[in-house]
Amino acid sequence: MEKNALLNNVNTLIQMHSKGLLGGDTMPEDVLINVVKEHELINVLTLAMSLNYQRNSYSLWESVVKAYKDPQTKWIFNPIIVANINIDELREALLLHRVGLQPNRHPEIWHRVAKGIVKSSEQGNVQGLIESVQFDISSLKEIMQETRKSDFPYLSGPKIFNYWLYVLESYANVSWKCRELITIAPDTHILKATVKLGLCSKDVLNGGAEDRMTVASAWEKALEGSGLAPIDVHTPLWLWSRAGFPPLLVS
CATH class of the missing domain: 1.10.340 (Endonuclease III; domain 1)
Structure with missing residues (x-):
């Protein structure tokens, strides 16, 4: 996928997440709050x-x-x-x-x-x-x-x-120094979302260590110069996959 188109889709996902449009937006760790x-x-x-x-x-x-x-x-x-x-x-x-x-x-x-x-x-x-x-x-x-x-x-x-x-x-x-060093955490949902966006081929769905490294590296390159750290897109991608990939639309 062409980089600008990918970044547009990523920004749409981030907006969808911020508006609560991805469903199930309570993350597992939220139960610790308060x-x-x-x-x-x-x-x-x-x-x-x-x-x-x-x-x-x-x-x-x-x-x-x-x-x-x-x-x-x-x-x-x-x-x-x-x-x-x-x-x-x-x-x-x-x-x-x-x-x-x-x-x-x-x-x-x-x-x-x-x-x-x-x-x-x-x-x-x-x-x-x-x-x-x-x-x-x-x-x-x-x-x-x-x-x-x-x-x-x-x-x-x-x-x-x-x-x-x-x-x-x-x-x-x-507050980390050089937070851009936090790479995306490529679990199963991230692998699926990465393939869905066209950033990597379906081969990475095998989920081996090399596949996960490929996905993490692909996101580092894709987001370079965008102002986004790879980990910034983790939760929107994770929720998008978990929700069954609803259409990329912002109301």
């Missing part, structure tokens, strides 16, 4: 995001709210406590409200991510981790996707990592 305390939100978002892989996001975040509200399980969102807790206690707490679904893998991931956060921050929390790199995305990528990748399973993957950056910006008011 429930999780502001100073705790960044830890809750980060730890829960580490399990947001191949599962229903709406169900995950609803479970997170239940666990947060329960005095018996709220501690699972404190990285310092989690990093020092017995894995069996963590397993029981994660499974109680179905924050974790896999009894072995999910507690292991949660435990490792919490330890990774504590090791990377003098404060032992996500805010400290981000402040240690002075809100610089490239430095954070180097830590979480390269030098310390094994400490951040799932969260270090390109899809979840970039969406995590976007979520922290959107819900926890994190």
Whole structure:
């Protein structure tokens, strides 16, 4: 598709989203609003995001709210406590409200991510981790996707990592340096919407790692010089696909 035509369609989608025309415009993480305390939100978002892989996001975040509200399980969102807790206690707490679904893998991931956060921050929390790199995305990528990748399973993957950056910006008011480095998070809905717009061929619908990289790269090139960061189009594309691709019209 010719670039100007693509950008026109993208801007139309953004307008449709802003006007509530894409339906289902409540995002999964919205259930945290006015429930999780502001100073705790960044830890809750980060730890829960580490399990947001191949599962229903709406169900995950609803479970997170239940666990947060329960005095018996709220501690699972404190990285310092989690990093020092017995894995069996963590397993029981994660499974109680179905924050974790896999009894072995999910507690292991949660435990490792919490330890990774504590090791990377003098404060032992996500805010400290981000402040240690002075809100610089490239430095954070180097830590979480390269030098310390094994400490951040799932969260270090390109899809979840970039969406995590976007979520922290959107819900926890994190102001990133060089936010244009936040690439689009190519999940199934993004792949479908990208093909629907004609930016990539149907081959990317296979959904492999290379396909996702192809889509992310295509969006970076397509939006270069447009004033839009790739992640800015994520939610409109995601909702458009989820709504079954209604016509691109703005009333």
